[in-house]
Each structure stands twice: as structure tokens, then as C-alpha cells.
Amino acid sequence: MGLRKESAHAIKMSYEDCLGIVIAFHLCCKIVYQARAGIRLRDFVDISRFLALLCIHGLLVYGSQDWKAKLKIPPADTRYRTEDVTATKGNDFEDYFLKRELLMGIYEKGFERPSPIQEESIPIALTGSDILARAKNGTGKTAAFCIPALEKIDQDNNFIQVVILVPTRELALQTSQVCKELGKHLKIQVMATTGGTSLKDDIMRLYQPVHLLVGTPGRILDLAKKGVCILKDCSMLVMDEADKLLSPEFQPSIEQLIRFLPSNRQILMFSATFPVTVKDFKDRYLEKPYVINLMDELTLKGxxxxxxxxxxxxxxxxxxxxxxxxxxxxxxxxxxxxxxxxxxxxxxxxxxxxxxxxxxxxxxxxxxxxxxxxxxxxxxxxxxxxxxxxxxxxxxxxxxxxxxxxxxxxxxxxxxxxxxxxxxxxxxxxxxxxxxxxxxxxxxxxxxxxxxxxxxxxxxxxxxx
Incomplete structure (x- = not known):
């Protein structure tokens, strides 16, 4: 992680700065333990080092909170909400030490605090671990993977770093729009591509910088085979509605697509239902995945x-x-x-x-x-x-x-x-x-x-x- 260049005044450390780092570090450790009880010591040490860097990074970058006052935050949603999204651990988005520009997009989208699935998945996804997450429809799954995806993208590297696979064209358009809205203060280029649209237009667009690609498996595979969608440096693959993506209609395309990715890629799988096909896929392609299951019941409480x-x-x-x-x-x-x-x-x-x-x-x-x-x-x-x-x-x-x-x-x-x-x-x-x-x-x-x-x-x- 390269820390941003700040003035000498900002970098000068004081006792209060050091104390802030310690407090933030302990908070991050608490988040990790809350997210996964019984984590192996070696894994915890690795994650702790990563979070310590985030603590220092956050100390140098955030400084004053005046930036929040300048945001165009929509009116708060005062409608009643059920435990599906309110039964959280009380974390804030700032607890994950995200880029300030990303936080600006999060708050301006109207998000107030992370939902349960976001609390569980964001800190783990930021460490680079594979994730198999099961949560109800309508509880914030899209932001649970879009936020860490946007955070991990290096906007100075003009190649595809994240691919998000979805089963339908409408969902591809919706997900790409969420990414654009959350990342509107970042210099990140988001592209949506699906079957049924002009292949020529997609090819022309891929000659321009693209950091995050959202689409249906068949179209992305077609572009990869033509050599215009270069995925050799793509570090993250997200599968939304994973149960549908692993149906006979899509699974062969996805397995071919994975061959275009580097061996050390990170895979995040999200869905409300996980049939046997998901377990088989997990065993073959995911490396010691972190499993999240928030399905105490299947239907939404509301x-x-x-x-x-x-x-x-x-x-x-x-x-x-x-x-x-x-x-x-x-x-x-x-x-x-x-x-x-x-x-x-x-x-x-x-x-x-x-x-x-x-x-x-x-x-x-x-x-x-x-x-x-x-x-x-x-x-x-x-x-x-x-x-x-x-x-x-x-x-x-x-x-x-x-x-x-x-x-x-x-x-x-x-x-x-x-x-x-x-x-x-x-x-x-x-x-x-x-x-x-x-x-x-x-x-x-x-x-x-x-x-x-x-x-x-x-x-x-x-x-x-």
C-alpha cells in the first residue's frame, strides 16, 4: 500500500497521533474477531499487519472531519426498517479506513452505516481472502462487494482489476450504476457489457482505460477470447447471484473465464441460496474461503x-x-x-x-x-x-x-x-x-x-x- 503524499505538518507524529493509531488498531482487531471467531493466529497476524497499515494511512489522510460538512447527502430515510438491516455491530464505514473519496460517494449515496452483510464482508474482502457469502435479498449485498472492489482498485493502473459477473442484463446495468455512484469521486472507469448489445461498441470501449468490468459471463468470455478484454492482471472476481451463475446455462462460460485470470485472484461469491453446485465450485476454485451465512430464515422479515x-x-x-x-x-x-x-x-x-x-x-x-x-x-x-x-x-x-x-x-x-x-x-x-x-x-x-x-x-x- 502506498501512503498518499502529505505535507510535513501532516506527517509529523505526536503523542496524540500514536495514541490514535493504537486505538484504531485495537478497533480493527475487534472487527476481525467479531467477523471471525477462532481465526488462526498466523492468519490473524497477517491481517493485523494489513490493518495496522490502514490505521497509519487513515491517520495521515483523514485528519480534519470538515470534508463531511461539504457533502451533498440526501435526506435520511425515516421509514421503518427491520432487523434484516438494523441488527448490526455498530460499526461505521470509516472504521474500515477506506479512501476518503470512496467514503464521500458512500455517504452521498445515502448510506449511513454498514448493514450486517457489509459488516461481515468488507473487512475480510479488504484482506484479499476469498469469500462465500449467503444473505437475504435486499440486505445490501451489492455494496458489500462494490465497496471493497472500489477500494482495492489502483486508479493509476489502466487495466481491468475487478470483474463482477451477474446473470442478467438489467442487473449488470444496475450494478455498474451503483459502482459509478459509489466511486464518483474516484478516477475509476466502470464499464457494463452484456449480450444483446453491440459487440463492436464494447470492443471500441475496451481500447480505452477500464478498471472495473460488470457483465454477463458469455459476453465477457467472448471479449476475452477475442483478446480485447485482458484479464491477466485482474485481481478480483465477484459472482453476484452465484447460484444462478453456476446453473448449466452459465457455469461452462465461467469456468473458461477463470482460466484467463491470474492464479492468485480473489473470488467473492454472493447469493441468497446456495445449491450443491456452489459447494463443488467452491472446492475447486476458492482458496480457504471465509464463509458468511446470515440466513437464519429465508424470507425477509418485513x-x-x-x-x-x-x-x-x-x-x-x-x-x-x-x-x-x-x-x-x-x-x-x-x-x-x-x-x-x-x-x-x-x-x-x-x-x-x-x-x-x-x-x-x-x-x-x-x-x-x-x-x-x-x-x-x-x-x-x-x-x-x-x-x-x-x-x-x-x-x-x-x-x-x-x-x-x-x-x-x-x-x-x-x-x-x-x-x-x-x-x-x-x-x-x-x-x-x-x-x-x-x-x-x-x-x-x-x-x-x-x-x-x-x-x-x-x-x-x-x-x-
Missing amino acids: ITQFYAFVEERQKVHCLNTLFSKLQINQSIIFCNSVNRVELLAKKITELGYSCFYIHAKMLQDHRNRVFHDFRNGACRNLVCTDLFTRGIDIQAVNVVINFDFPKNAETYLHRVGRSGRFGHLGLAVNLITYEDRFNLYRIEQELGTEIKQIPPHIDQAIYCR
């Missing part, structure tokens, strides 16, 4: 779940009733097929409600526009397929409706996780036909959750506080 038994022909009428009775900020309505998405969106519009739709067969430019406009509040309701279940974070969504009930627990978990983001309250309503009744029971059992029958009146306090 989401209230209901079901309504209906006949197929009554579903649209039932949906109309929900629209008229619920206090909806924004809603996402899931269907099981592309054709049903378009038909339902048309019927909702005919009922007089604003509605967008999105699915995988749409042109990429059209998908991007719908995603952008819905995210910015241009429309209250979005009808979609499971394309929209992975990682998409739209804070205003407080209601999810399963117009078609999903076939498995994993899909259900990701669908309902689109509401109640980052500890806020949300509502999930499932329209259940006679054929769905066994799936409903099975998913309840597998997730260890309770889906109650919908009451005549739903108290707004359970999803609007």
Missing part, C-alpha cells in the same frame, strides 16, 4: 405474505380489486410466460391503470428503456416474467403480486424479495388456483415460512410504514 384462492377466469377481477384497495407505491406482477405478460399488461391498461411490461424476448434497447423508466417512477405497475427476479433493487416497490404462482421455492423467494428492500416493509399477494394448492404447501415447508389467507382488509401499517 414482507407479509398472503394467498387468495381464485379460479383462473377470476384472476383479472381479483387483481383489479387489489389495485383499488391497496396503497401501492409501485408493484411488480409476475407471470409464468411471455404471452401472459403481454396479455395481462394490456388488460391492466384497459382497466385504467398505468402499466409497463418486460420480458426476455423484447429488444434490449426496449428492455433498458422500460427498466430505466420504471426505476425512475414513470409508471406504478410492472408486469414481467422471472427475468426481473434476480437482484433488481427498486426501493419504491412495496407490493409484489404473483398473478401466476411459481413452480419452485427458489423462484418464489426471489420474486417476493423485490419488495421490502433494505429492511423496509412489503407485501406479497399470491393468486392461487386449485392446481397451485400443493405447490403453495410445499413452498411454505421448504422455506419455513407462513403464507396466510388474505383478509377482507389489509392494514396499511404492515407494508407502508
Whole structure:
């Protein structure tokens, strides 16, 4: 680590400076012990040396706290939050001695304190260890890997240093935007690349400096094979929604992609669910990974779940009733097929409600526009397929409706996780036909959750506080 050049006055050490280093060092040690009890002594010594350097670095760089007063911090979010994000150890982002420019981006994004998954993963990721992290949807996983990734990038080296893999184009755009917002005071170049967009444009962009690359596995592998995406010096690989990335659709591409990385690369894997394929991959490619599991239960605490038994022909009428009775900020309505998405969106519009739709067969430019406009509040309701279940974070969504009930627990978990983001309250309503009744029971059992029958009146306090 190269310490920044400071004036002689700033570098001059005093008794108070030394005392500050000791206090900061002990705090860092405490964070490490909190993050991992029973760590081996040799590993702890190595981590302690690294943190000691951070202590000295922080002492030289931070100095005055006047910089905080000049930040354009958004108004505090005063909505109720659940223990999913509030049950922390009380650490601050400054406790990790991040670059000041990165801290500025963190606070200006509206982050106040690290969430539990961020507390667990950030200090470990900064040491260079591999991580296998399991946490609920909507608890801050994206920032948990974006922050250490941005911190570890050397902006003076104009090559790809971090690759973040995601399973969908929309998630790639969202994640790259988060990186840009967090790193807006850093001179770090972020690029998003996905299938369905111009390969020529991506090739031209890669001839310019890129420090952090976000994309889908197939497109990045294609660019690497063409020799325009140089990954031999890439020190960090992040896999978001790792369970989906290790499905047969993506895993062969990822295994080929890893061959382009150096042998000493760091791999961070994040997901809400970890099937057997993840364990196999971990055993082959991760070096003594630090395992984080914050899944005491699978569904978010702030989401209230209901079901309504209906006949197929009554579903649209039932949906109309929900629209008229619920206090909806924004809603996402899931269907099981592309054709049903378009038909339902048309019927909702005919009922007089604003509605967008999105699915995988749409042109990429059209998908991007719908995603952008819905995210910015241009429309209250979005009808979609499971394309929209992975990682998409739209804070205003407080209601999810399963117009078609999903076939498995994993899909259900990701669908309902689109509401109640980052500890806020949300509502999930499932329209259940006679054929769905066994799936409903099975998913309840597998997730260890309770889906109650919908009451005549739903108290707004359970999803609007």
C-alpha cells in the first residue's frame, strides 16, 4: 500500500497521533474477531499487519472531519426498517479506513452505516481472502462487494482489476450504476457489457482505460477470447447471484473465464441460496474461503405474505380489486410466460391503470428503456416474467403480486424479495388456483415460512410504514 503524499505538518507524529493509531488498531482487531471467531493466529497476524497499515494511512489522510460538512447527502430515510438491516455491530464505514473519496460517494449515496452483510464482508474482502457469502435479498449485498472492489482498485493502473459477473442484463446495468455512484469521486472507469448489445461498441470501449468490468459471463468470455478484454492482471472476481451463475446455462462460460485470470485472484461469491453446485465450485476454485451465512430464515422479515384462492377466469377481477384497495407505491406482477405478460399488461391498461411490461424476448434497447423508466417512477405497475427476479433493487416497490404462482421455492423467494428492500416493509399477494394448492404447501415447508389467507382488509401499517 502506498501512503498518499502529505505535507510535513501532516506527517509529523505526536503523542496524540500514536495514541490514535493504537486505538484504531485495537478497533480493527475487534472487527476481525467479531467477523471471525477462532481465526488462526498466523492468519490473524497477517491481517493485523494489513490493518495496522490502514490505521497509519487513515491517520495521515483523514485528519480534519470538515470534508463531511461539504457533502451533498440526501435526506435520511425515516421509514421503518427491520432487523434484516438494523441488527448490526455498530460499526461505521470509516472504521474500515477506506479512501476518503470512496467514503464521500458512500455517504452521498445515502448510506449511513454498514448493514450486517457489509459488516461481515468488507473487512475480510479488504484482506484479499476469498469469500462465500449467503444473505437475504435486499440486505445490501451489492455494496458489500462494490465497496471493497472500489477500494482495492489502483486508479493509476489502466487495466481491468475487478470483474463482477451477474446473470442478467438489467442487473449488470444496475450494478455498474451503483459502482459509478459509489466511486464518483474516484478516477475509476466502470464499464457494463452484456449480450444483446453491440459487440463492436464494447470492443471500441475496451481500447480505452477500464478498471472495473460488470457483465454477463458469455459476453465477457467472448471479449476475452477475442483478446480485447485482458484479464491477466485482474485481481478480483465477484459472482453476484452465484447460484444462478453456476446453473448449466452459465457455469461452462465461467469456468473458461477463470482460466484467463491470474492464479492468485480473489473470488467473492454472493447469493441468497446456495445449491450443491456452489459447494463443488467452491472446492475447486476458492482458496480457504471465509464463509458468511446470515440466513437464519429465508424470507425477509418485513414482507407479509398472503394467498387468495381464485379460479383462473377470476384472476383479472381479483387483481383489479387489489389495485383499488391497496396503497401501492409501485408493484411488480409476475407471470409464468411471455404471452401472459403481454396479455395481462394490456388488460391492466384497459382497466385504467398505468402499466409497463418486460420480458426476455423484447429488444434490449426496449428492455433498458422500460427498466430505466420504471426505476425512475414513470409508471406504478410492472408486469414481467422471472427475468426481473434476480437482484433488481427498486426501493419504491412495496407490493409484489404473483398473478401466476411459481413452480419452485427458489423462484418464489426471489420474486417476493423485490419488495421490502433494505429492511423496509412489503407485501406479497399470491393468486392461487386449485392446481397451485400443493405447490403453495410445499413452498411454505421448504422455506419455513407462513403464507396466510388474505383478509377482507389489509392494514396499511404492515407494508407502508
